[in-house]
Amino acid sequence: AQKVTQAQTEISVVEKEDVTLDCVYETRDTTYYLFWYKQPPSGELVFLIRRNSFDEQNEISGRYSWNFQKSTSSFNFTITASQVVDSAVYFCALSAYNISGSARQLTFGSGTQLTVLP
Amino acid sequence: ETGVTQTPRHLVMGMTNKKSLKCEQHLGHNAMYWYKQSAKKPLELMFVYNFKEQTENNSVPSRFSPECPNSSHLFLHLHTLQPEDSALYLCASSQDRGLDTEAFFGQGTRLTVV
Numbered sequence: 001a002q003k004v005t006q007a008q009t010e011i012s013v014v015e016k017e018d019v020t021l022d023c024v025y026e027t028r029d030t031t032y033y034l035f036w037y038k039q040p041p042s043g044e045l046v047f048l049i050r051r052n053s054f055d056e057q058n059e060i061s062g063r064y065s066w067n068f069q070k071s072t073s074s075f076n077f078t079i080t081a082s083q084v085v086d087s088a089v090y091f092c093a094l095s096a097y098n099i100s101g102s103a104r105q106l107t108f109g110s111g112t113q114l115t116v117l118p
Numbered sequence: 119e120t121g122v123t124q125t126p127r128h129l130v131m132g133m134t135n136k137k138s139l140k141c142e143q144h145l146g147h148n149a150m151y152w153y154k155q156s157a158k159k160p161l162e163l164m165f166v167y168n169f170k171e172q173t174e175n176n177s178v179p180s181r182f183s184p185e186c187p188n189s190s191h192l193f194l195h196l197h198t199l200q201p202e203d204s205a206l207y208l209c210a211s212s213q214d215r216g217l218d219t220e221a222f223f224g225q226g227t228r229l230t231v232v
């Protein structure tokens with residue numbers, strides 16, 4: 001069975017601090033994708049990044065960076081020099097096939113509420 | 119503008135009422151989804167439609183009834199709900215059901231059952 005764990009329920013930082021959001025996943029599949037989504041107060045989840053299981057290169061996009069480590073089944077997300085506008089709920093998700101292999105299953109973690117204080 | 123529009127944004131209903139949630143996407147996607155988001159819990163996938171056909175129903179109670187008349191529209195019909203059904207209901211769509219396909223979400227309907 002697929003599972004995504006985001007152990008940090010809530011994090012508060014002061015603006016300009018760096019912050020890392022943790023994500024640990026479980027799957028028996030060797031082929032899968034990992035995603036991060038941001039949910040601002042307006043409600044819609046916004047896609048941030050996708051990473052496939054065969055690509056362990058870390059990725060940087062502006063102030064955002066992602067560290068994928070298959071050895072620890074983790075896909076952590078770091079925001080550098082955080083800003084108030086980064087305040088949101090962040091979800092990690094795993095895309096893999098269901099038990100019967102008949103369909104893709106997208107499993108979300110419970111999310112981390114990030115609050116950036118001015 | 120996310121490309122996925124949900125109405126209404128907020129809904130308060132009594133346990134004996136019947137109401138419907140609407141979702142519309144203008145992205146040309148073939149798959150549409152209903153998710154339930156409760157506080158501090160993972161998003162729960164409720165239903166999946168692919169090319170207008172329901173492909174998944176994750177043990178959702180029959181008081182929730184989905185309808186997909188075409189690839190652009192998805193409804194969730196509600197009747198005789200319980201207070202524990204209060205949550206944010208999110209609609210999403212994706213181009214297809216591939217492993218790498220990201221989903222696009224609407225802003226959700228905040229449902230309160232009284």
